[in-house]
Amino acid sequence: MRLLSRPYLGSTLGQHIAASLQIVIGGWLLAGLVGLPLGIAMGWCKRVRWIAFPVFQILRPVPPLAWIPLAILWLGIGDSARIFVVFIAAVVPWVMNSMQAVDSIDGLLVRAALTLGASDRQILTRVVCRTALPTLVAGARIALGNAWTTLVAAELLAATAGLGYIALNASRTLEIGILLVTMAIIGALGALFSIGMHLVTRWVAPWTESGVAT
């Protein structure tokens, strides 16, 4: 389309897409980096859970979008504010699923490993992480979905590039063609993420049925 060749609002469509993708992947990875170890620790060690879980329970009812104004106030309307909001949206599924994954492991497996002389670290890497993998990947998938949804909202508010930003601008300037194209791209990318994560699930944990709880 016309958008592909001619820059709109400062960059071409490809650049807007790239801007959105960068932030969504950045925030999602960051959330994983924090959420995955934290969730595993919360599932593994009761004390960590007692400390961290209530904090999460208090923060969870606040929608990630409600953090946007605070993020703008703290970080300005740069990339960091959007990464922060995406991080907030993605970190909860990461943590909750990793915690549940580790928590739901059959105690028998752990005891069997202990009997066979495995050390704590060996149990964590060989037994716990393996059995928990499907749930972990499901958490990653939900986190990515949340991240994408939230990013679109964040871009409506605080951005100088990105798909949400052009969508709102197109709506203000009554360019309905551009608006619809943008929405279609947002939807297509969301679908792509979801399908991609399903493929990843099948690849890393082929022994599970495809229908992991969402």
Added chain:
Amino acid sequence: MRSPSGETATREPVAWGAAAIGLLVLLWWLATAIPGLVPPRVLPSPVDVVLRFGALIAEPFSGATLLGHAVVSLQRWGIGVLAAIALGLPLGIALAWLPPLRAVVTPAFELLRYIPPFAWVPIAVLWFGATTTTQAAIVFIAAFPACIINTQLAVAQVDPILMRAARTLGAGSARTLAKVVLPVAAPTIFTGLRIAFSNGWMALVGAELVVGKQGLGFLISQGQLNDSASTILVGMTTIGVLGTAIDVVLQRAQILALPWRPVSARHVE
């Protein structure tokens, strides 16, 4: 006082959690109490937030008091959610009962579902302007899929033997639906409603941030424009508390409305 071990098992986690939250609040207060460490513009002290809460209740800010904003938000949310239920329940039942309809609707529906609710905000603004309709439409879009999907699932999962039994006993379609299908499907439908309600609430906040002249989302975006972090924090807390309250009310409603649920669950297993 030493309590028996069974009691400590439940009490200890709560104590740890309370300690953690207490410590966080203390750190927050210390960070703001030591001058020069964190400017109040960035993070107001807990005391300021509580005072701001009182002030927002007492006097209007950005056109309404805190209560006024909350009522406006709840209204928009209510309209959107009710519309989603009014359309989603019958359509979900129809989809479960009429396979041809399902074959037509499902692909289009699956496609649209991947567009996040907020991506509809610009087009809703274009169609409806900055009105209550826009907000309610976003709530509707966010709440509708959960309504329809869960209803369809719930109705599809009803044991056909039950329906055939009702038919054999002489019940018509309408009667089977009202007396057999809906009661059996109700728990799953309720789960869908809970998801729909909370999705709608989240989407509303997003929509209000972008457009509108009132509401809790608008309140926090005004807090941001006025450099008032305490207003934002009050607004965020209110949004979180109301969201939780909605969920608790619905849970209670489910217990009240479906007292047979535990019985039937046991019966099935």
